Each structure stands twice: as C-alpha cells, then as structure tokens.
Amino acid sequence: MSVLTPLLAYAGLVPLLTFLSFVLVGFLGNRLKGLEWGGWIAVLLSGAAMVVGTLVAVAEMLSPGQYTDVSYTWLTVPGSPGTFPNGVSLVIGFLVDPLSALMLLVVTIVGFLVMLYSIGYMHHDHGLPRYYAELSLFLTAMTGLVLADNLLEFFLFWELVGVCSYFLIGFYYEKPSAASAAKEAFLVTRVGDVLFLLGIFIYFATYATAGGGAGWAASGFKFANGTQPFLGPLVGTNTPLLTVAGLMILGGAAGKSAQFPLHVWLPDAMEGPTTVSALIHAATMVAAGVYLLAVTSVFLGFTPDDQFAIVAIGGITCFFAATMAVVNTDIKRVVAYSTISQLGYMVLAVGAGVTMVGMYHLFTHAFFKALLFLAAGSVIHAVGTQDLFKMGGLRRTMPLTAGAFLVGALSLSGIFPFAGFFSKDDILGSVFQAAQAHPAYWPFFLLALATVFLTSYYIFRAWFLAFGGPAPRDASLPTAHEGPWVMRVPLIVLSGFAIAAGFFVFDPAFASLLPGAGVPPTYTATDLGLSAVSLGLAGSGIALSYTLWGNGRIAAAPTGIAAQMRTVLLNRYYFKVGYDWIGRRAVYTVARSADFVERYVIDGTIRGFEKLFSRGSDLLRRAQTGIVSDYAGYVVAGLVGVLLLILYVGPAIVQSMGGG
Amino acid sequence: MSAFSPAGLLALSGALLGLGLFGILTRRNFILLLISVEIAINAAVLNFVYFAAFSGSSSALSGQAIAVVLIGLAATEVAVGLAIVLGLNRLRGSINVAEASALRR
Numbered sequence: 001m002s003v004l005t006p007l008l009a010y011a012g013l014v015p016l017l018t019f020l021s022f023v024l025v026g027f028l029g030n031r032l033k034g035l036e037w038g039g040w041i042a043v044l045l046s047g048a049a050m051v052v053g054t055l056v057a058v059a060e061m062l063s064p065g066q067y068t069d070v071s072y073t074w075l076t077v078p079g080s081p082g083t084f085p086n087g088v089s090l091v092i093g094f095l096v097d098p099l100s101a102l103m104l105l106v107v108t109i110v111g112f113l114v115m116l117y118s119i120g121y122m123h124h125d126h127g128l129p130r131y132y133a134e135l136s137l138f139l140t141a142m143t144g145l146v147l148a149d150n151l152l153e154f155f156l157f158w159e160l161v162g163v164c165s166y167f168l169i170g171f172y173y174e175k176p177s178a179a180s181a182a183k184e185a186f187l188v189t190r191v192g193d194v195l196f197l198l199g200i201f202i203y204f205a206t207y208a209t210a211g212g213g214a215g216w217a218a219s220g221f222k223f224a225n226g227t228q229p230f231l232g233p234l235v236g237t238n239t240p241l242l243t244v245a246g247l248m249i250l251g252g253a254a255g256k257s258a259q260f261p262l263h264v265w266l267p268d269a270m271e272g273p274t275t276v277s278a279l280i281h282a283a284t285m286v287a288a289g290v291y292l293l294a295v296t297s298v299f300l301g302f303t304p305d306d307q308f309a310i311v312a313i314g315g316i317t318c319f320f321a322a323t324m325a326v327v328n329t330d331i332k333r334v335v336a337y338s339t340i341s342q343l344g345y346m347v348l349a350v351g352a353g354v355t356m357v358g359m360y361h362l363f364t365h366a367f368f369k370a371l372l373f374l375a376a377g378s379v380i381h382a383v384g385t386q387d388l389f390k391m392g393g394l395r396r397t398m399p400l401t402a403g404a405f406l407v408g409a410l411s412l413s414g415i416f417p418f419a420g421f422f423s424k425d426d427i428l429g430s431v432f433q434a435a436q437a438h439p440a441y442w443p444f445f446l447l448a449l450a451t452v453f454l455t456s457y458y459i460f461r462a463w464f465l466a467f468g469g470p471a472p473r474d475a476s477l478p479t480a481h482e483g484p485w486v487m488r489v490p491l492i493v494l495s496g497f498a499i500a501a502g503f504f505v506f507d508p509a510f511a512s513l514l515p516g517a518g519v520p521p522t523y524t525a526t527d528l529g530l531s532a533v534s535l536g537l538a539g540s541g542i543a544l545s546y547t548l549w550g551n552g553r554i555a556a557a558p559t560g561i562a563a564q565m566r567t568v569l570l571n572r573y574y575f576k577v578g579y580d581w582i583g584r585r586a587v588y589t590v591a592r593s594a595d596f597v598e599r600y601v602i603d604g605t606i607r608g609f610e611k612l613f614s615r616g617s618d619l620l621r622r623a624q625t626g627i628v629s630d631y632a633g634y635v636v637a638g639l640v641g642v643l644l645l646i647l648y649v650g651p652a653i654v655q656s657m658g659g660g
Numbered sequence: 661m662s663a664f665s666p667a668g669l670l671a672l673s674g675a676l677l678g679l680g681l682f683g684i685l686t687r688r689n690f691i692l693l694l695i696s697v698e699i700a701i702n703a704a705v706l707n708f709v710y711f712a713a714f715s716g717s718s719s720a721l722s723g724q725a726i727a728v729v730l731i732g733l734a735a736t737e738v739a740v741g742l743a744i745v746l747g748l749n750r751l752r753g754s755i756n757v758a759e760a761s762a763l764r765r
Contacts, residue, residue: 626761628693632684 004059008068011056012094014049014108015144021045021136029129037128039119042136046108046115049139053108057513060101064512067224068096069149079218091220095149097229099298102359102513103146103291106366107284109497111139113490114279117374120487121275121381131171135279138164142284146291151200151221154295158196158256161285162189168280169272178271185265192255192262196292199248202241203300223299230299238303246306249296250313257289257343260317264575266340267324270332274377277332282339282373283366290346290362297355308440310351311431315444318344320573322454326461327569330386331376334462338412339369341451348448349427352434352441356516360505361423364411367497368420372408372459374490375401379466381487382480388465390474392552395467397480402467404491409463411498413456413538416531422502424452425531426521432530452534456541461549469552669710676703690748690755694741701734 021042029038060066071093079087096104115135122131141160148154163186170182207216216222216230223230253259258266269281280286293310296302302310318341325337342365349358378401379394380386395402411418414425428448435441472480482488504510505520521527548555558566571577623634676699683696705727712723749755 628757628760629685629688636681636685 002059002062004055005063005066007052007055007059008063008066008096009070010052011068011096011100011104011147012070014053014056014104015140015147017045017049017052018111018136018139018143022133022140025129025136026133029133032129036119036123037132039115039122039128039132042132043112043115043119046112046136046139049143050108050112053104053143056096057101057105060096060098061509061512064509065098065515066096067227067229069222069224070094071149071220071222073220086218088217089220090152091150091222092153093149093220093222094147095222095224096147097224098513098515099291099294099359100146102363103287104143105513106287106363107139107142107146110279110283110366110370110494111142113493114275114283114370114374117278117377117487117490118273118275120484121377122273125273127171131168131273134164134167134171135276138168138280138285142288145288149222149224151203151223154292155196155200158252158288158292159193161280161288162186162193162256165189165269165280165285168276169269171272171276175271181265181268181271185269188262188265189255192252192289195248195255196252199245199252202245202248206241206245223295238305243303243305246296246302247309249292250306250310253289253292253347254313255289256292257286257347258340259289259313259344259347260320261575263317263321263340264572264579267333267336267572270330270336274332274373274380277336278370278373278377281336282369286339286343287346287362287366290343290350290358293347293350294355294359297350297353302351307351307353308438311348311441311444312351314344314346314348314351315441315447316344317341318348318451319447319454320344322451322458324569324572325458326454327566328458329388331379331388331391331462331466332373332386334388334458335369335372335376338372338455338459341455342369342412345424345427345448345451348431348444352431354427354430354434354516354518356514357423357426357430357518357521360514360519361427364419364423364498364501367494367501368408368411368418371404371491371494371498372412374487374494375405375408378404378483378487378491379480381483383472383477385474385477387474388462389554390472390477391466392469392473393467393471394480396471398467398482400482400488400491402463404495405463405467407495407498409456409459412459413542414452414534415456415538416535417499417502419498419501421535422505422521425527425534426518428452428534429521429527429530430518432526449534449537453537453541456538457545460542460545464545464549464551468550473552473554666710666714670707673703673706673710676700676706688756688758690741690745690757693757694738694745697741698734698738701730701737705730705734 021044024041024045025032025038032038032041035041071091074090074092076089077087115132118131118135122128125131138161141157141164145154145157145161148157166182166186169185170179172178173182203221204217207221219225251262255262258264266281266286270277272281321337321340321344325334325341328334328337342361346358346361346365349355349361378398379391382398382401383391383394385391407418411420414421428445431441431445431448435445505514511520523531557563568574623630680696680698680700680703683699684693687693687696708723708727708730712721712727715723745755748760752759
C-alpha cells in the first residue's frame, strides 16, 4: 500500500483524457489555427494521460502483483438449463495488473513524445485536425486495449486500433499508394482478426457451457477473478479444441504484429506519416499482437502444441524480415523490416514460455524503435527523400539526429550497455534454456541468433549511408538542418530511454511489473558465453557494414547468384505477388463462380418461374374471347366432363381398388 | 297409362336438350339464342312432367308444380333477355352476340 494505491482504480482516466482530446480536436480543430489546429490540445491531454499513466504504473510497482479491477456490467443473460447453465454477461471494465501497467507506461510515454514531435514534423501538412483527432482516438483505443479487463472488450479496442491504423496510414489519401497501403493493412490484419474472433468463439464454447470454468462466461470473460488470473481448468493439456483456439489467437497476433505470413502490410504501412509509423507501427499497435499472446499465455494458457507453433512463427519471422531489410534502400522501410524482425523475437520468447522476457523486449523495443523512426523522420523532414542512396554526410549538418539514430542502432543491434542488449540477450538466453527441454526449438533459436548479425549489419548500413561520408550523394538535396525543439526533445528523451531502459529491470520495483521466469536476467557462465557470441555477431555485422558502406563507400553491386538473391529480397520473396495472385485468380475465380450461381442459378430459377407464369397466363388469357357462345361451349364441355367422371371414370377407379 | 315408354320419353327430352344446346353453341343471333335456351328449358320441364306422371299419385302434384314454376321462370328470362336485345340493338345497331365482346380481357 502506498499513497498512490487508490489511483489504481482510476486508470480509466487515461483513455478518457485522450478521448476528450479526440472530441475537442475533432470538433473544434478547424477553428484552432493558433493552437496548431488543435495539436497543442492533443499534446496537453496526451501529456496529462502520460502523467496519469505513469502514476498508475508507479502505484502498481509500489503494490507488486496487485490486480485492481473496476468494471461495469453492461448486460446479463440469465442462464438457461442445458447450454448456458450460469448465464453470460458482458462487462466493460479497466484492469490494472503488472502487464497492463507496463504497457500503459510504454503507450502513454511514446504517445506523448510522438504527439509533441508531430507539432514540428507535421507543421506544413494539411488536414491537421484530422491527424491529431485520429492520433488521439488511437491512443484512446490503445490504452483501452491494454486496460481491458475481459476478452470481448479487448477485441473491441483491438478492432478500434485497427481502424485508426487504417485512417492514419491513409492520411495522405490523395496519394494512390497511401490509399492502397491503408487498404492492404486493413485487409491483411482483418484476416488475423477473423481468426482471433474464431478463437474467442472456441473459448466461449469451451468455457461458457456446462462443465469446469463455466463461471467464466457468467463473470463476463474477465481475465482475472479478484486477485487471481483466470486460468482455464484445461490449461496445460493438449486438448485439440484448445490447441485450435490458441492457433487462432496466434493468427490474430500474427495479423496485428505483422508476423510471417501476414507480414506484408507493415512495410507498405510506411506510406503514412513517419510519426504514425513511430507510434503505431513500431511502438504500440504492432506490439498489441505480442501483448495479446502474453495476455493469453498469462490468463488463459497455451497448450504445448501452440507453444511450438508460436516459437516457429517467431523464429521464422525474425530471420526472414531481417533478410529483406538487408537490401532495402528506403530508410523507413529498413526500420519497418527491423520492427517485424524484433516482434518476431518477442513472439519467440512468448512461445518459449518466457512471456515476461518477451514483454521486456517489447518495453525496450518501443523506445529504441520509436527513436529510430523519429530520427528517420527528422532526416526525411530535412532532406525530403527517403532514399538512402541519395543521402550521405548528414552527421555534419544534423549531429543530434545522427547521434540519436546511432543510439537507436546500437540498442537495436544489442550492444552492451544499451537497452536492446539486455532484453534481446535475455530472449536468446531463455530460448537457449527452453531448447534444452524442447529440442524442436533449436532451429528457431539458431535463426534468432543469426538474425543478430543481420540486424546490426542492416541498421548500420542505413546509418553509414545516411549519415556517413563527406556529403549527400544527390547534390540536389536541400541543405539539411535540425528540426525545431519540439522535434529535438523527443529524440533526446527517447535516446535516454534507449540507453537506460535496460537497467530498469534490475530495480525490484520495476521488475515487479514483469513477474515471471527470466526477469530480471540472471547470468550463468552459459549465459555469459551466449552474450559473448551474440555481441561478437553484432560486432562483426557492424564491421562488415563499415567495410562495405563506411566513409561514403558504395559496395559494388552483387553479381551472379548474389544478384538473383538480391532481386528476390527486393521483391520481398514474392509474397506480395503471391497474395495478389491469390486475390486476382483464386478469390476472383470463386467470386466469379458465386456470381454465376447468383446470376444464373438463383436468379435464373426465379426468372424461369416468372416466364412460366407470364407465358402461361398469356395463353390462358386467349380463352377469354368475350363471345357468349364460347363460354357456353366451355360450360357444356365442363358438364360433359363431369358426367363422364361420375358415370365412367369414378366407377372404374372404385372397381380397380377392389370396391363395390 | 300411355303409349309412350319411359325410355322413349327420356329420349325425346334428351333430343330437345341437345337441340337447345346446339342452338346455343351455333347461333349468333341473340333472339335465336333465346329461343334455343327456351327449348333447353322445356326439355327439363318435360322431364318433370314425365316423372311426376310415372311416380304415382302422392308426389305427382309437386312435379307439375315445379313445371309450372319453370314455365314462369322461362317467361321472366325471356322478358329480361328481350330487354337486353333491345338495349344491345340500340347501343350497337346489331344483335349479333359475336360483336358484343367488350368484356374480353
């Protein structure tokens, strides 16, 4: 208990503050030219949200492991015997537990810094009220997501961050590439969302009907019952149904966190403003997928089969995305691929059973990746291009940005003592240990280890190309300059986090936000050896990068098989082409056949009946001649018919049936 | 009671009915049509009279009564029919029923 403890019940203020900002900026922004079209309101309110969020996180640190749940029942369905003996209720609430406190810290701090940076970066753009309103709405959705106290509310906010991401990627909607990137991001994550929803249905079917855990539905699918995390009674067993549910959750996480094979949308999402990339597509929303996996593993539990699938996806993704970053020439896309790759590390850790180690990497990654994006944004703001090969020598004109990017790059590469070193090494060490017990994890551990080398190579390639050398290679670039103070301050603050965040975890109070195996890291001789190996790999990556690209050098274009590989990588392993093919051929063929059925079978039947009746009635109509004698003829014919029936046909039938 | 056999009498009324129907189906002149209807009705009247005569004394009266009613009915029918003939003639200048086909469709 501490003086701050009562604050835990008011965590819901955070989304409310940013929602207030959304409403104010959204409705009044057009009249607030003096306040940067409402930008300063958004900065102020997200700053307030940051203060509350940080205080809540501190309160949680001071009462380690406490679960504080404030919830309102929205709707209760009474139980009916048979299917839902205990009934089902829908609940809206805010849960502060160690996990959500950590996420709240990340989201509100990065959110505020990005909002502040936007004031400088977006100054010359049009449609700013829309920008700040959407960014505020995103923060509302994201903080709502991390504070959600039940699975259904989680899904609600999950969809809301998705739609905000769609809006913001498509911010420059008049640019066709941005519009189509927004659509792509929405559709690809939608695939994951549908899987996630199916997973929820399975949990619903498992835990809402008769049998153990049925009370879960009655309590509104809450993650925690009082002070205890809800863990289904079936956890740890390889039930096929639960395994499928876990795989569906993994699918949802893969969509949001851009994991293989749903990774295609994230590089294209760089069409949005760089600030959006920093906040949504580096630090927070894409981490929501990892957060989903963490929440599921803590509160619902994965089956061993699921864990293997998660490890496999994470391991493949981190290597696979890193290879594509190696050849890319767009500064933002290089950083985007590294985001996918780092998310792969987190997924790997969650799958290997060391959830909190993955969350620890999420924490440090949010800062150094936001830093890299904002530094890249600073460069783009100054020179007006994203092409690394046009830049060069920028460290002379933009020393602060060059330094910030360098700090981010060192942290990303996992160089001691930067933040990335501790978390990434912790993941490698934990997965190494997990692999002793589960030999099937070995290939993915090796992929993750190899990625260390690739990571330091590609990020320093980007640094040398942009900042190294004497002068820009493209002489037509404008003379670079540092941005205004609103852009410099976030860079400095984030640099501080990227340097120091790794040490936070050795503080017991902070470590209480990450309760679980592997945090804080302990170092045995094996771990230290592994650290040496990964440091060596990272160092040799930097060295190779320096030999090829340092001092303004341009490496000779590869030839032979290497050139072919480069083409494959630049085309992103043809995944996009493949998905386009699926869209154009497979889906279109299905759609065409459905259209055929619709048009000719269903509509055809109806039109057939319509024709039958219209032709038939046209024929019958001709009987109506209007001539009395004809009608008399019909009457006589009818009379004769009835007489024949009575006198001959009827008796014949009676006789044939054996009657009298 | 008489020289006529029931079969012969029924054949006579059947023949009258057939004659009437033939007239109804083939004539286009409204007046001839009415006369044909009269002939057909009289076939039915004849039947009533025959059967009243054959069925014995107790019910003889009722058959003859119906025959009288039917004759009255035929008279009213002709009265209405002839009124229509007059109206039709005034309207179209013709009493050909094939031309009076305005009720078609």
